Amino acid sequence: MDMSALREINEWMIDGARSAPTPAQMMAESCERAVRAGLPLWRVGVFVRTLHPEIYGRHFFWKPGGEVEVGSVAHDILDSPEFAVSPLSIVFKQGVEVRARLDDPASTRFPIVQDLQAEGVTDYIALPLINTDGPPNASSWTTKQPGGFTEEQLNAIRSITVPLARYIEIVTLRRTATLLLDTYVGNRAGERILGGQIRRGHADTMDAAIWLSDLRGFTALSDRLPAETVVEILNLYFDCQVAAIRDQGGEVLKFMGDGLLAVFPVDEYVGDEAQVCSRVLEAARASRAGVAALQFPNGEAVERFRFGVALHLGRVLYGNIGGGNRLDFTCIGPAVNLAARLEKIAGKLGRTVVASERFAGICEGGWSDLGEFPIAGFAKAERVYGLHDEASRAAAG
Known part of the structure; x- marks a missing residue:
């Protein structure tokens, strides 16, 4: 040798x-x-x-x-x-x-x-x-x-x-x-963190479609089922969303109990807002179908709660936020706040998918004008849109 x-x-x-x-x-x-x-x-x-x-x-x-x-x-x-x-x-x-x-x-x-x-x-x-x-x-x-x-x-x-x-x-x-x-x-946030963007205050602005969803009826469900079963159901529920979001180019930023925040970045130089919003809506439809078909671990159909998602398009601040040496890489801003308020309106209206006027205006077709609603913390009311194919369901609920 x-x-x-x-x-x-x-x-x-x-x-x-x-x-x-x-x-x-x-x-x-x-x-x-x-x-x-x-x-x-x-x-x-x-x-x-x-x-x-x-x-x-x-x-x-x-x-x-x-x-x-x-x-x-x-x-x-x-x-x-x-x-x-x-x-x-x-x-x-x-x-x-x-x-x-x-x-x-x-x-x-x-x-x-x-x-x-x-x-x-x-x-x-x-x-x-x-x-x-x-x-x-x-x-x-x-x-x-x-x-x-x-x-x-x-x-x-x-x-x-x-x-x-x-x-x-x-x-x-x-x-x-x-x-x-x-x-x-998430992938994009991880790349930024590994790239050295780790100090509090390191943040950038970006245009993005915003997805903010919530699981309605989850509190009542949690009260009557064992904790292990609740966790399993919650994971199944999130599976219905995460796969659809990632398949359409989105990134999940945060799980908040039974809520989820995701963003779909828009390339401001290409101007692909319409394509991005179309992909977001496709993800919302896929998630809606997946949640509707969910089964309890024991085989019982999940009918006691509903999934709701609000869609909006706007500019967000994306970066490190927190206190001391405990930071969170997330996005904030009026656009995120508006999406959160819209999700609450979706619940009151019995709707699964609602969108802001800006989102619905860019992602044309299939929308119903649900009217104007006052938004807490915002000076003017926001016109809210829902999908045509949910009209009968909302009326029945």
Whole structure:
């Protein structure tokens, strides 16, 4: 083996693997360099935990001459029979290396050995990737070399895992921060925060369509159902909105109990207000249909509360607001206040979707003039519009 070439691989990773801008490219280049240095690698896998509400971890698989395969697994893998008998389960739980020489009868306790034998693999080792803090990640290394890995080769692999673990930890921390910000404050806000917009008072103005919704009858529902059931219903209800909002280019900024605030930014240079408002209305119709079809966890139809959303278009202040070192990245302004007042009017009128005069004027078609209403905190009354297809429902309610 070329030990100087192996040292260069380690130094390259310690320096951040600058010639490989993505983790997949880094893995491909490091494995290819290791093969050129004399390591007889066949299939290499890296398994990285994530801090994500739906994804337990990501995996990267490399084979000579192919593209690195990247994928993810859900949290339920931890309860699967396959994971329970995997060498990786031991690595993740105990942080120790696990070797399975395919000529060793004891290795047959791992079902993966049969698959590896079919490929012509002679040796397999799973190694922990030790982090500076927290549980380890894992890696697996295989060879088709007759007799398996030599001790010198295993030591070379072990030496590679040290800088590899540091590289993965740094990339994972950055990715985790991005995912958490995306999960809790939204994609656009997360990008701004990671970009350094973290001081109180850092804010910009932007034109946006505003979505402010509420769940009516939720208090009564909460009073008669177990708390766990209420949380499940609330999550189902929000699922009906969040997917529709994101599909149409919107961003959820805040959950407020059973309420939701979202914005759909308008490009002032393109002047796409009509297209944006059309997408917002499409999201509102999709959410309305989803909420109408909701079922209680026990199968009972949800008919004791209604969903209401107010739509408006205006300029908002978008940025950091709060006290001391506890900040919230949100939007405020008269346009948001008006949307909140319109949502209350929707409830009084028994309407699911209402819009301001400005929104309805831009997103033409399908609107009924519901009249002018005084708005608390505003000097003049606001004309409110509702959808034609809700007229009979509102009259019946």
